[in-house]
Amino acid sequence: MNLVILTGAGISAESGLATFRDLGGLWSQVRLEEVATPEAFAADPDRVQGFYNARRAQLHQVAPNPAHEALARLDAAWDRGDFLLVTQNVDDLHERAGSRRLHHMHGELRRARCLACGADSPWQDDIGPDSSCPACGVSGRLRPHVVWFGEIPLGMERIEAALEVCDMFVSIGTSGRVWPAAGFAAAVRRRARTVEINLEASDGASIFHETRHGPAGRLVPQWVEEMLR
Numbered sequence: 001m002n003l004v005i006l007t008g009a010g011i012s013a014e015s016g017l018a019t020f021r022d023l024g025g026l027w028s029q030v031r032l033e034e035v036a037t038p039e040a041f042a043a044d045p046d047r048v049q050g051f052y053n054a055r056r057a058q059l060h061q062v063a064p065n066p067a068h069e070a071l072a073r074l075d076a077a078w079d080r081g082d083f084l085l086v087t088q089n090v091d092d093l094h095e096r097a098g099s100r101r102l103h104h105m106h107g108e109l110r111r112a113r114c115l116a117c118g119a120d121s122p123w124q125d126d127i128g129p130d131s132s133c134p135a136c137g138v139s140g141r142l143r144p145h146v147v148w149f150g151e152i153p154l155g156m157e158r159i160e161a162a163l164e165v166c167d168m169f170v171s172i173g174t175s176g177r178v179w180p181a182a183g184f185a186a187a188v189r190r191r192a193r194t195v196e197i198n199l200e201a202s203d204g205a206s207i208f209h210e211t212r213h214g215p216a217g218r219l220v221p222q223w224v225e226e227m228l229r
């Protein structure tokens with residue numbers, strides 16, 4: 001059985017990272033148009049770098065929760081078919097939990113991309129106006145390695161190839177409001193079993209064959225245990 005699992009901000013909520021659209025979420029604190037578009041970065045790079053520098057710094061204070069850990073156990077044990085964990089999250093909690101077959105479709109906070117040479121490199125600290133690219137040495141041209149609105153998500157070919165052959169698609173902790181991820185369940189549901197695990201019914205909940213509503217930290221370990229039985 002080939003598995004594709006999609007995760008969103010809800011899986012990291014119990015680790016202490018804010019989601020985007022829940023009450024008190026990031027988009028109630030800042031306008032997304034001012035921090036998460038290429039136009040915002042062109043207009044006010046310091047503001048955008050500040051928003052991502054603060055979120056990168058916050059990664060030092062959080063740790064994977066039982067949901068991340070359960071998905072890493074599933075990755076390590078799953079030998080009954082292909083496995084791909086696609087995350088919309090830019091945090092690194094899946095890899096810190098031990099996930100290996102992982103794809104970050106909206107990029108990674110702990111990488112910086114150079115607008116001069118195009119390379120993306122590991123980056124732990126703040127990106128400042130004088131930061132130099134580890135690949136080409138040019139300074140002042142680094143941006144966060146994240147996918148903003150209007151940009152094409154990373155590695156869509158890899159995701160589409162996995163979706164084309166998947167037998168089960170599981171969506172965890174995502175509101176289903178951001179495309180193209182919001183369309184994955186509908187794209188596969190004629191062939192594959194689709195399951196939603198989320199705190200509450202997402203926007204696209206009616207598309208799924210099965211829905212389980214409650215905290216990911218409780219429901220994901222339960223589901224993984226069932227899968228490995």
Ligand code: BJW
Pocket residue numbers: 007008009010011013014019020021022025036088089090106146147148149150151152153156172173174175176177178179180197198199200202214215216217
């Ligand atoms: C829990 C929980 C717990 C809480 N346990 N659950 C009109 C129609 C259709 C599309 C468009 C349109 N106009 C524009 C578009 C396209 C646009 C889009 O989707 N806009 C919509 C807003 C309408 N999309 C794009 O621009 C994308 N690019 C694109 O489409 O390119 C074209 C193309 C595609 C494919 C091939 C070729 C070309 C790019 C989207 C980039 C999104 N970027 C962000 C920021 C990334 C960097 C950063 O982190 O700052 O990505 S926005 C933000 O939203 C972030 C997230 O990854 C993404 C999804 O959010 P997520 O994860 O779902 O979080 P929430 O907060 O929404 O939901 C959390 C859920 O968890 C909730 O349901 C809670 O209930 C639940 N939860 N606690 C379990 N304990």
